[in-house]
Amino acid sequence: MRWGLIGASNIAANHMIGAIRGAGGDIRSVLSADADRAKAYAAEHGIAKGYADLDAMLAADDLDAVYISTTNEKHFPQAMSAIAAGKHVLCEKPLAMSVADAVTMVRAAEAAGLVFGTNHHLRNAGTHLAIRDAVAAGRIGDVLSVRVFHAVYLPPVLQGWRLDNPAAGGGVIPDIVVHDADTVRFHLGEDPVDVVAIDGVSGLGKGVEDSCMSVWTMPSGAMVMAHESFTHAHARTGFEIYGTKGAIVARNVMTQAPVGEILLRSDAGEEALPYSDHNLYLRSLNLFHAAIQGQGRPAADGIDGIKSLAVAAAVAKAAKTGQRTTVDYGGV
Ligand code: NDP
Numbered sequence: 001m002r003w004g005l006i007g008a009s010n011i012a013a014n015h016m017i018g019a020i021r022g023a024g025g026d027i028r029s030v031l032s033a034d035a036d037r038a039k040a041y042a043a044e045h046g047i048a049k050g051y052a053d054l055d056a057m058l059a060a061d062d063l064d065a066v067y068i069s070t071t072n073e074k075h076f077p078q079a080m081s082a083i084a085a086g087k088h089v090l091c092e093k094p095l096a097m098s099v100a101d102a103v104t105m106v107r108a109a110e111a112a113g114l115v116f117g118t119n120h121h122l123r124n125a126g127t128h129l130a131i132r133d134a135v136a137a138g139r140i141g142d143v144l145s146v147r148v149f150h151a152v153y154l155p156p157v158l159q160g161w162r163l164d165n166p167a168a169g170g171g172v173i174p175d176i177v178v179h180d181a182d183t184v185r186f187h188l189g190e191d192p193v194d195v196v197a198i199d200g201v202s203g204l205g206k207g208v209e210d211s212c213m214s215v216w217t218m219p220s221g222a223m224v225m226a227h228e229s230f231t232h233a234h235a236r237t238g239f240e241i242y243g244t245k246g247a248i249v250a251r252n253v254m255t256q257a258p259v260g261e262i263l264l265r266s267d268a269g270e271e272a273l274p275y276s277d278h279n280l281y282l283r284s285l286n287l288f289h290a291a292i293q294g295q296g297r298p299a300a301d302g303i304d305g306i307k308s309l310a311v312a313a314a315v316a317k318a319a320k321t322g323q324r325t326t327v328d329y330g331g332v
Contacts, residue, residue, distance in 0.1 A: 001025045002288055004063040004087070006054065006078050007070035008032035008041035010157065014254065015281045016067055017045050017117075023285035028062050046116050048229040058085035065115075065292065068092055071161050072169025075299060076101040077096040083108045088115040088292050090284075093178045094312060095305040097169060098123030099330040102309050106302030106332075108133065115291045117284070117298030118305030120182040123281040126276035127253040127260045131239065134264060134273060135281075143188055143222045148180045149238035150254045151211070151229035154204060163230070172206035173199065173316045179254070180312035182304060184216070184224055187241060192216040192311050194326045199319035201252065202233045212314045246271075256280065308332050 003025045005012050010028075020027055029049040032038035042089030048211055051057040058081060059289035065088035068078050076096040079089050089109060095102040095118060110118035122128055135143065154162065161168040169175075185191055197214035205209045211229040218224065229235075241247065246266030253260035258280060262273040287299045300308075310329045318325040 001292065002062055002064045003027045004057055004066045005030040005047070006057075006066050006068045006082070007074070007092075008037055009069040012067065012069050013041075013045065013256050014119075016069065016122075016155040019279065019285045020067065021283035022153050023289050025285065025289070029057050029060065032055050045267075054081055054172070055206065058082060059088065060115045063087055065288075070121075072174060073097050073166075073167060076105055080081040080108060083112055083114060083259065085115065086112065087185035088288075090117040090119055090288055090298070091305065092119050093182075093302035093305060094169065094174045094309045095302070096309065099306060099310045099328060100104040100138075102302075102306045103332060104304055105328040108160055109302060114120055114267055115288065115289070117288050118182075118282060118300040118302060118306065118308070119281075119298040120179060120304060121256060121280045122179055122183045122254065124280040125253065125260075126248060126278055127262055128186065128239075128257055130262060130273050130275040131241070131248055131250060131253075133277060134248060135187055135241060136189075139246055139264060140241060140248055140266070140306040141245030143220065143243050144223070145222055145242045146188070146224040147186055147238070147240040148184065148224065148226040149174050149235065150180050150237045151227050152176075152237065152254075153233040154210075159204065163204050163208065163210065166208050171205070171316075172210050172228045172230050173212055173312050175218045175317070176229075177212060177214070177226065177315050180226045180228065182248050182300060183239065183254070183310040184226075185304070185307060188218060188222060189330065190219050192314075193219055193251060194324055195311070195318050196246060197315045198320040199316075205230070209319070212315065212319060214318065216311070256321035300319070303332050306330060
């Protein structure tokens with residue numbers, strides 16, 4: 001599988017280049033808005049070609065798939081160009097700046113017969129697969145509520161556009177609420193109906209929110225409480241699901257590394273759930289390659305990306321208006 005990287009990003013350097021290569025992919029080229037940076041990034045990562053012009057990169061006709069990890073406002077036009085050129089697309093979250101744009105890009109890929117994936121890494125984690133299996137097996141009964149703890153301290157290397165550039169998709173809601181929405185959907189197998197939310201600035205955000213708390217209702221009647229932040233240096237992440245027969249209490253699981261602890265509590269007592277410690281991003285790539293070969297689907301597909309964005313958009317609107325807000329999934 002021949003890959004092009006659209007975006008000379010940190011996430012590509014730290015996780016995705018290794019994952020693509022680990023899954024047997026051949027990275028042919030990388031795109032940056034800056035020609036010198038494209039060349040330097042290509043040289044640093046052993047990539048043959050660096051481009052500053054997406055049309056030229058796509059016209060070289062030596063790619064099967066692209067991985068898009070630019071800032072968020074660029075995902076939509078770059079995905080549309082790649083789809084028009086017949087490339088499969090693995091796109092970073094949030095898919096776009098609006099649900100309507102996300103729907104357009106996912107529908108365009110479908111119409112062209114191309115595989116479209118959203119790089120929601122958490123549903124690839126051994127921890128979350130183990131939690132999902134326990135819930136699906138009925139080990140905690142019917143789900144009553146979920147609490148998501150995803151308040152972290154944004155590493156200094158990432159303290160750029162996320163904190164001061166709403167036009168690039170900055171803010172903790174587009175950055176982290178999308179992951180939490182995807183993870184809740186993954187575990188509960190249903191989509192949030194409506195939300196209430198409050199956002200705020202607690203030390204880092206300049207013109208965008210750096211913290212958010214929200215409550216979501218689910219079709220089953222379950223309630224979800226979510227907390228996201230860029231400013232919490234000493235909070236550990238967590239994911240808790242409470243059911244009629246038991247509870248799952250997971251710590252340090254909203255992370256890029258294959259780590260964390262999962263406790264299942266019921267009338268029978270407490271037990272630690274075992275889980276696989278495979279690389280999250282490599283699993284995503286393996287599933288994406290298989291989908292291109294006609295086997296299965298990406299870990300998170302385009303519809304999953306639309307839905308996580310729709311929940312984040314509803315949270316943003318609810319925080320802005322102070323109103324309980326129905327999630328608009330854009331007709332998907
Ligand atoms: P970065 O800030 O590292 O990269 C975004 C863009 O910023 C790059 O495309 C690049 O532009 C530019 N850039 C990056 N580093 C430099 C630099 N040193 N000097 C000049 N320009 C630079 O963003 P992230 O990697 O953190 O995020 C990229 C995307 O990936 C976002 O959509 C984000 O939401 C998503 N993401 C997803 C994660 C996941 O686990 N699924 C984790 C982290 C991010 P150019 O390409 O033009 O050179």
